[in-house]
Amino acid sequence: MKKVEAIIRKSKFSEVKKALHEVGVNFFSYWDVTGLGNEKEGHVYRGVAYSTSDIQRRYLSIVVNDNFLDVTIKAILEAGATGEVGDGKIFVSDINEAYRIRTGEKGGETLN
């Protein structure tokens, strides 16, 4: 079992979500984060200019069976990319165990 963590543009979220559903990845968690990186936004407030590389991003946490790993990553890479600096990152790590809270089952059956 693998955890796929993706930090993507907020504007790309609905596309990524659709792409994940299309490959059969139907549940994951997400939350809004502020990212610091290479993309910069220019702001001016009451005459004071400031550029900020603190930009709102969306963080997805998806746990999948090993056989779903490649399609998941491919879906995110295709749907989440714009070609501009600031598209985001994907991290993959190992998961030791997974449980379904409602029934108490464990193992790969509980996942996508």
Add this chain to the structure above:
Amino acid sequence: MELLANNVWMMICTALVFFMHTGFAFLEIGLTRKKNAINILFKNIFIITSGLLLYGIVGFNLMYPGFAEGALGVFGFAGFGLEAPLVNGALDLAYNEGYTYWTDFLFQGMFAATAATIVSGAVAERMKIGPFMIFTVLYVGFVYPILGSWKWGGGFLQQLETPFYDFAGSTLVHSVGGWAALVAVILLGARIGKIKDGKVQAIPGHNIPLATAGVLILWLGWFGFNGGSVLSADPELTSLTLVTTCIAAAAGGVFAAIASTIVFKNLDLTMFLNGILGGLVGITAGADQMSPADAVWIGAIAGLLIVTAVSFIDRLRLDDPVGAIAVHLVCGIWGTLAVGLFGALASTEQFVSQLIGVGAYAGACIVASFLIICGLKKITGIRVSEKEEIQGLDTYEHGMSAYSE
């Protein structure tokens, strides 16, 4: 019938001016950070509640002491509390042609609290609430009405050969608040993080929609602020006053927006909003004396002054989160002087009287606010600790959060 119409209009205006406190609160919240929202609301609620009580206990009778013939016209006191004039045991309705004693008190009372709200915005996010409340009690309770008596109470400025003119309070309300705001900002210092390596940093407001709502509410309130300062429901005067008021607001906004876009190179909504307020403050000294064309000039120049003043104040390293000094002090002075330059009263003599008035209030306000705030600084300190300021005043001064889950 005359009294009925006048009194009803004055009561409506009283309610409109009261409603401006909502506008102040929203504007101040919108242009500052979330973590201080409770503190700002607390200050604003304190101002209107304590302000009204103080006005009833001492303010009204300090502002309208009924100076004796030939008196100096600097200080008078007609006694504690409110005492309605009676004739044969019933309310004397011949108190004046416009409205009853009660309406007079309440309408004027609503103005009194405005002076402290101006300061509230300028000191936001770093002033201790206790000293602020003490300042409010002293400034609104005593300084404002005594200074107000010099003109509206029939005092020495009213007695000048060419009387000083301030229709609805560009000087008496707005610059009285503005001078105190300036003194407070100087004595308080900038917010942590506002100045870094000698350069001014941006601390954006957290709720611009609320700030916008605040400005529109203030504009609405000004219908009462200026419309009611006619002190009657005279159709010609009130309708002209509302027109000049709105036109000055519009011109102030548009010209501030144009100027700030050229100077700062972005379409900054907060400058647009400040411009509207600057226009409103600017027309307030002479709204009943101006033609619509005059109102455009006054508003437009106020708008330009706003942009100039905001950057100038920034350059002086003075931190005014809401632009209170630019809007109320700078445009208050401009509006006052404009009475000698535009409209029905324009003349050299009037301009000189306006200068005298501006000077008198400048001196008195600077001295009074300096004594109060400096005194508070020495006795209790006026600034919260660094830790409190960074975490937010809501947590430390109030123990509550404005936006709980």
